[in-house]
Amino acid sequence: MGLNENNFKSSAERIRRANMAAAPVLPYSSASELADEVKKYIIGQDRAVEALSVSFFQHLCEKYRGVTCPTKTATLLCGSTGCGKSETLRIFAEKCGFPVVRVNSADIVPSAWKGTHLSDYFGDALNRHSADELKSAVVIFHEFDKIIHTGAKVSTSGEDIDADMQRDVMRLFERSHSLRIPKGFDSRTMDQVSVDLPTDRMLFVFDGAFSEIGQIVRRRLNLTGRIGFGAMPPQVAETAGYGGDIIEEDLIKYGFKEELIGRISNILTLRLLDEETFYRIITTARDGVIESESKYVDAVYNADLRFSDDALRLIAKRAYRLGLGFRKVRSLMASCLYSIYYDMKVDGSGKRRIIKVDRDLVIKQLGN
Numbered sequence: 001m002g003l004n005e006n007n008f009k010s011s012a013e014r015i016r017r018a019n020m021a022a023a024p025v026l027p028y029s030s031a032s033e034l035a036d037e038v039k040k041y042i043i044g045q046d047r048a049v050e051a052l053s054v055s056f057f058q059h060l061c062e063k064y065r066g067v068t069c070p071t072k073t074a075t076l077l078c079g080s081t082g083c084g085k086s087e088t089l090r091i092f093a094e095k096c097g098f099p100v101v102r103v104n105s106a107d108i109v110p111s112a113w114k115g116t117h118l119s120d121y122f123g124d125a126l127n128r129h130s131a132d133e134l135k136s137a138v139v140i141f142h143e144f145d146k147i148i149h150t151g152a153k154v155s156t157s158g159e160d161i162d163a164d165m166q167r168d169v170m171r172l173f174e175r176s177h178s179l180r181i182p183k184g185f186d187s188r189t190m191d192q193v194s195v196d197l198p199t200d201r202m203l204f205v206f207d208g209a210f211s212e213i214g215q216i217v218r219r220r221l222n223l224t225g226r227i228g229f230g231a232m233p234p235q236v237a238e239t240a241g242y243g244g245d246i247i248e249e250d251l252i253k254y255g256f257k258e259e260l261i262g263r264i265s266n267i268l269t270l271r272l273l274d275e276e277t278f279y280r281i282i283t284t285a286r287d288g289v290i291e292s293e294s295k296y297v298d299a300v301y302n303a304d305l306r307f308s309d310d311a312l313r314l315i316a317k318r319a320y321r322l323g324l325g326f327r328k329v330r331s332l333m334a335s336c337l338y339s340i341y342y343d344m345k346v347d348g349s350g351k352r353r354i355i356k357v358d359r360d361l362v363i364k365q366l367g368n
Contacts, residue, residue: 014197024064029097031057034095040286041091044277045084048077048268055266056138057094059203063136066196074173074204074263076144078213078246079270081120084132085207088270089140098138098203099129101183105208106146110164118168122197123181131195138203143338145208148255166257172199173263207265210242217252218243245269281326289330293337301344303353310359311336334366 028034033247036054042049058069062162079085109115125134141147147165171177178186178196185192217223223243246269248261273281290307297305315336319328336357347353 003309025061028057034092037095038088038091041288042088043281043285044273045088045270049266050075050087051075051266051303052088052092054265056096056098056201056206059098059136059138060096062201068097072203073265073268074206075248075268076251076264076267077205077207077270078210078242079159079207079317080211080272080325080326081209081271082327083270084326087271089138089205089207093138096138097176098136099133099251100138101125101134102111103139103141105141105144105206108147108165109163110161110168112164113161113287118172119179119181122179123183124198125193126181126183131197134197135201136203139172139199141204144206145210145254147214162255163257167365170257170260170263172202172204173198174347188200204338210246213246213254214242214252216253217246220244220250220301244270273320275317275320278320278326278329279313279357280344282312282316283306289333294331298356301353301355302347302350303344305355306357308356308358311357311362314359314362315366336362339365 027220031053034057036048038044038049038053043248051077055073055075058072062068062072077085077089090100102119103121106116108115108121111117113118122134123189125137129137148162148326172179175264176198177200181195181197183193183195197226221244245266248267251261251267252258281288289314290305294305297303315329319326319332322328339361340355340357
């Protein structure tokens, strides 16, 4: 007896459901669930976290289900120094379990030039991961704005390093492109052994401070001359001080090729962190500086480390005013604790102690 159309559809549906049941279980059921997890660690950048969660969740689906989203694209993360670009990407990769290839954009040169190439970074990653694992790697181009050189960029033979480097990056997006990675020499023939690493299933993310692009953005928005000392306009604070969200047109004027920017359609701008956000990160971020330091004091000194609220607010205020981003909080915290660690003894009696850090100690160590 042959299958009619209804029977065929019923059989196909049973097969589809069986395949879905046999497929590996995703660690998160949705992009929003992934975003909620990352927000426990990244405070004050909800807009960027929510947008990134879609890209990373689609990459998870590709890894676990073998299906590529037709609209999958690379992401560019823009934000001033210390606003959390690197930490945000680190948490996403860690929570999704992806291997990471981190490329320092300021150091690489085109494949035909002498120096550090993209293949060198992937070769180093092959020392830590298998070629199969790297097929679904997250490739982070750190400080991507520095791939555009503001000084001399043309060789004596007339070659343009910026244009050549951007072409090398664009090749990574080609569907059939593979990187040939040297893996030493055959011990019998002494021929060089290479690994061909396909890039079509990797997730590419670019980050950068783009410190000089603000003039381009403000000129486009007709904000030139309106930003000075005093209260910062909301649209400036929400867009890392650029004056507005960075768009493709701004990046092309900055020096990027249209063909490259056309492959990076997800452009995200992080917000500047204000004093209150600094305080929230200190007090609520999971695995944050307070939690980490408390675990250390507990493990080494068998003691409870306790900060008064006004001490933490003063540290947040000092870090914010220094203008170096949240990374300065850790060094300020260390300065506050040095005097305590200098005198504090490791007590083997088992008696529990309490170590208090108040506003007076912070003022003493950091000054007014």
